[in-house]
Amino acid sequence: MMKFLVSDILPFGISSGQQTVADCIKEQLALADRVDIAVGYVSRAALMELDQLVSAGKIRHICLTIGMYYIEGMPERSYHTAMQINQRWQEAGIGEIRIVKPFKYHGKIYVFCHGKQPAAAIVGSANLGVLKPEASNRRQYESALFLTESEPLAEFAAHIALLNEPRCSDNIAAITDMPLVREMNTALSGLELVAQLPPSNVEFYKSCPSIFSFVLPLKVPCAAERHMDDGKHYTKSNINVCYAAPRNKRKSRDWYETQLTVGADVYRREGYPAKNQPFFVITDDGYYFKAHTTSDNNKQFSAVGDELIMGRWLKGRLAAAGLVCPVNDTQRDTERAGMITQEMLWEYGCNALIFKNTGQTALDADGIPLPVWFLSFAQQEDE
Template identity: 40%
Template sequence: MPILYTNIPPLRTKNGKDNFRDKFNDYIKQADSVEIATGYVSQDALEMLDKCITDNSIDHIKLIVGMYFIEGMPENIYNTLLRMNQEWHDRGIGEIDIVCTFRYHGKCYLFSRDGSPFAGIIGSANLGAISLNAQTRRQYEVSVSIEDSASLRELQEHIKELNDKCSKVISDVPNMPLVQQENLKLKDVEHVDRINTDEIETYERHLTGPTIEIPLKVPKDHNDPKFRGSNINVCYAKGRKREWWETEIVNAKKIYELPEYPEFKKPFMVVTDDGWKFEAWTCGANNKNFYSKDDLKIMGYWLKGRLVAAGIVKPIDHVENDKDFKGLITEEMLKQYGKTTLSLTKTTQKAKNEYGDLLDVWLMSFLPKNLKED
């Protein structure tokens, strides 16, 4: 059982000794089937694994993730795993399972070819170790490689038992507890302030009137042309070039005629559920438009930034070149995120803007279900 080290100074791998990342890549190139049981995963590693599966024409892949069902799973990891699981299922090559019975902290990698395992790795390295990033460049792991048939059969049986007795396909796991990923896109943005949890709770204690649930008008999927260039997808509208982050919310009559709806062109202060504060207002024909007052991108940084942080979508630098609409927000994506509306509720409180004007304060939420406190 050769020891696999980590190539980090001052303990550089030398004298012909192997490291985990190189050995993993070497084995996966020889395999047609890969089974992995790991405690934790990372966004970078999942994207790299997905690429490895495609590049090496892997016929069968099983990924079992062990620590999150009890601890809570980061939103971006959950949504990435759901997407990958669906894609693997559609291609008929495998699935992603979640251990639901206990915290599983093992790290097992089994590589097979023509129906027989030929190599394995066990040790301290979670799946994140296959990628190079700021954390893995400074985190030392030690593992061993296995190539003898008896040990490989034992490892294969262990993974099978874990799969059969302790885990479920991620799409079948009910009420997966999620940990919200912080959206830092508004950090240091002009006209936006950061507030703490105590301030948010103070405003929450002074809510008044009913909550307005504002539907986000989006296409059902990428094939639906309706709303493709409006509302939170206004960047795809024909005409002048817009940045991907620009966002205008255009409300239906049943919303803008509500008695509790904000007054026409009367600025108010929005306090968000994740601790940001900025000015917004309603305007336009019939007072139907709702957006951030000082810059249309502010609402986008908050709203779209939440979807980016959750791993639902990636921002597009040049929308005019996005012919495949990869940056388009759809109803399918909002449902995967866990919320299809903005919740807007007035409070009895007031707050000063940067010019000293006293404004009404409204709470705005885009918080999906099943979130756990980080």
């Protein structure tokens, strides 16, 4: 049997008796007990959809092989989601997600087995994103062939088996040198007190010799500790202060609220900014705003004019990476799903802020020259 699969997109639409590529994939996932997929690209939404379909079906083995990212770089939201799903599949003993390494693989093959024998395959233009269309591919037309003949099925199955040999691919968790494409942090978009700089300017300040440099560790709980003492102890964490008692009992603290509290070993050192003396901050991802140090012993480090800016920069990056979802009402987040944990920072690859004086100055709105500091979200090296 051979059937032509299409997309249901106007002006073509879909004719009587036709089936969409996505519907056919979902139908076969529900029938199969073993599935092998090889595609060029995936999306976070499609990965999550596939994981749900696998959980809902009777699949005892699943292998997803992704072909383009080792050389091109993988979007970080998709990467972190793939890592989490891969871990679940491996712990359940049902499968894995693999990455092709020696070349860019652009094929799109879906093989469905009943028992150990291939029963059907879908071959065509559709990457995994067809399972859950988003704005970028909603009007992207796909076509494919659905096949059940034994001879081509055996060839497709053998092809994927070759692709999954160690010489061609590896489990995604074993790959440490695949480049990641950082997602845009939109939490700062449109804020009057924040500007964006072109990459060339960011690179200039990044390369400036350090006049003074400080490491600001981010103190957060591990996932298992989020509920210790009702989580109250960890609301004192500089990132998770949004879970502290609200200032107004009728209104929760904003999830983006942070208090970057600096230890005495830092603020007592030569060169640390004096209390209430403003300076400009340029972040490693190109944002530009005014900041200052406040409180006793100038131990609080925050943006000027908007206490949420620092949290929007820092926590917004973790949200953009798909590691946490912003919480609308922190008082109602009894599971503390929005609490930043050590595991999140570890997965993101950053656990501290690196704060350096560039030796440069810039004029503020009143024409006053202010020092320019460069702020990086980075990994603190073990001492």
